[in-house]
Amino acid sequence: GKHWGYGKDDGPSIWHQNFPVAEGDRQSPIDIMPQQASHDPNLGPIVLNYDHCTSLNICNNGHSVVVEFDDTDDRSVILGGPLDNPYRLKQFHFHWGGKGCHGSEHTVEGNSYASELHLVHWNAVKYRSFGEAASAPDGLAVLGIFLETGDDHRWLHTITDALYMVKYKASVTDFKGFNPKCLLPSSLHYWTYLGSLTTPPLHESVTWIVLKEPIAVSERQLGKFRMLLFTGEEEDQRIRMENNFRPPQPLKGRKNLQ
Ligand SMILES: CN[C@@H]1CN(c2cccc(OC)c2)S(=O)(=O)c2sc(S(N)(=O)=O)cc21
């Protein structure tokens, strides 16, 4: 696909040149305004069935660090809430800022968090492949979890301890037996709205489910994400992977539900 990044010359402000949908009417992320969110009594709780989940590997795709899952069956799914059927867990990844800077994608009343975790799921009931689902209006469901700085997160070290193995773009290493349930906050209360991928190809295919309660991670743990590089081992330039977030996009009439 076409090159894109988070720098001055290839960042979010120019993505529309190669990906015109960047100026579409259901783009993500957004600034969430809880007071303006309308409560929908028909929206039930979300349910995460991750108990038999199978993580496969952890990789640096040059944009983020991604943990990929075996999505050949319905072992790890998200259901309920705004979703009409179960969506299969495909991968999770993070977005973060520079040292002392916030790097979440969604904001709440204009406030951003230190980082944001995205668990990407696809509608394997309606679509035969992830790629097909990724470009369908009801193809993906992404669960967003805010990270704020505080105490060490008890389980995040399993991920941060592996980051040195995937320092360079296109590096990948085994990462089996990780259950992302350990990264959830105590409450699954959420906001939900119809949006898009926050990276190219920016497909308007995502039902967003953003948890209201952040998880706490330490500055030291977050700092380990910043030792990753956007660049590959063979490249002369070594560009630190940080500020890999897209800023909030226009609501264009959308209501976000809670
Ligand atoms: C680099 N972009 C990520 C990889 N993806 C990707 C890869 C291949 C094809 C494709 O569309 C056809 C999408 S993805 O769908 O897993 C997602 S979801 C997402 S976010 N920030 O909105 O949660 C970022 C990415």
Ligand SMILES: [Zn+2]
């Ligand atoms: Zn993301």
